[in-house]
Amino acid sequence: MSKNWLLFKAYLLAGSLTFSGGMAMLPLIEQELCVKQQLIDRDTLYEYSTLAQTFPGVIALTNACFVGRKINGRSGMIAAGLGAILPAYLLMSLATVLYRFLPETGPILPALAAIRATSASFLFVAAFDLARHNLRDRQSAAIALLAFIATVFGLISAPYLIGLALVIGLLQAWHGQRQREVH
Amino acid sequence: MLINLGWTFLKIGWLGFGGGYAMLSLIVAEMQQLGLTMTQYADLTALDLLIPGPIAINSATYIGQLCGGFSGALVATIAVCVPSVVIVPFFMKREQTIRADPYLDQMLKLVKIVLVGLIFAVAFSLLLTTIWGIDQVQSWRSGHLAPLNLVVMLGALGLNLRYRINPVWLTLLAGLIGWLSYYL
Structure with a gap:
């Protein structure tokens, strides 16, 4: 079997069997590409996943592109990338069409309301997890709090906040560099 | 509409450091401009969990489909994929220089801190919508408590x-x- 087909198959499988993507796909990919087909070694795979988390964009797709390109160049990148996004795209299209045909009457309404309530819970869980890993001191907690308040009261919109964070981070790094040069 | 969708998701993709949840907080900011409601957003986050695949792809497909049918879904999904396809070849060509860059590291650190606040804000907005029935903090007077939703929300949080x-x-x-x- 060609490498492209193997890549496509591995990511297609991982994409259709795991929820919320990103790192959840990794164990399946490892099983398929490292253990069964031995196309890439584990360390490289894990390094690419860490890298994929650093860059903007869809983490699972960035990871697929890295691994695909490493194993089989440009065509490998396309095969793995398509495999990673195709299941989500097709299933979600289908789900959205069905969702629009849901009757907005009877027991469906309270059922949907309860489901919507849980979506708030899981976003809180995601935020807690992220806070545990990234808020190590008072200063960062205060910055996060400011971002929270600015967003909740609609003072600054999210894209601008992220842009602002990038600029301030750049200035901080620049300042740090200069201090090192002075000493 | 299609151009608007494509542009919106290009922006969301390039600013989406940290993947799915980061993009969810960016999507909220763009919702009104696309003519969607907070309830439709709550349904998006629920569907993200129920449908397999990366959250970012699921979200782009859903919003694209609601705004512009199948072609809308295709445009939004392709747009959100652009950063990965551009960054990977670029990075692999000049791996050494990028890895040694101290600026990138500091920028990412700060973005992640801001993201924590953003995602808490999204969760809080969803809480207001589902428990209190309002879309903005400013209109808190017009809301009223939905006790069952509150119990479900806390229950799910605790169990998870x-x-x-x-x-x-x-x-x-x-x-x-x-x-x-x-039926009660």
């Missing part, structure tokens, strides 16, 4: 944090409880 029960099951369970509540 304490016992690590899979969100898919908790979402389905919540739907069942809501469904049964209709």
Whole structure:
């Protein structure tokens, strides 16, 4: 079997069997590409996943592109990338069409309301997890709090906040560099 | 509409450091401009959990489909994929220079801190919508409490944090409880 087909198959499988993507796909990919087909070694795979988390964009797709390109160049990148996004795209299209045909009457309404309530819970869980890993001191907690308040009261919109964070981070790094040069 | 969708998701993709949840907080900011409601957003986050695949792809497909049908879904999904396809070849060509860059590291650190605040804000907005029935903090007077939703929300939070029960099951369970509540 060609490498492209193997890549496509591995990511297609991982994409259709795991929820919320990103790192959840990794164990399946490892099983398929490292253990069964031995196309890439584990360390490289894990390094690419860490890298994929650093860059903007869809983490699972960035990871697929890295691994695909490493194993089989440009065509490998396309095969793995398509495999990673195709299941989500097709299933979600289908789900959205069905969702629009849901009757907005009877027991469906309270059922949907309860489901919507849980979506708030899981976003809180995601935020807690992220806070545990990234808020190590008072200063960062205060910055996060400011971002929270600015967003909740609609003072600054999210894209601008992220842009602002990038600029301030750049200035901080620049300042740090200069201090090192002075000493 | 298609150009608007494509542009919006290009922006979301390039600013989406940290993947799916980061993009969810960016999507909220763009919702009104695309003519969507907070309830439709709550349904998006629920569907993200129920449908396999990366959250970012799921979200782009959903919003694209609601705004512009199948072609809308295709445009939004392709747009959100652009950063990965551009960055990977670029990075692999000049790996050494990028790795040694101290600026990138500091920028990412700060973005992640801001993201924590952003995601908490999204969760809080969803809480207001589902428990209190309002879309903005400023209109808090016009809301009223939905007790069942509050119980479901706290229950899901507790069960997930304490016992690590899979969100898919908790979402389905919540739907069942809501469904049964209709007959009480």
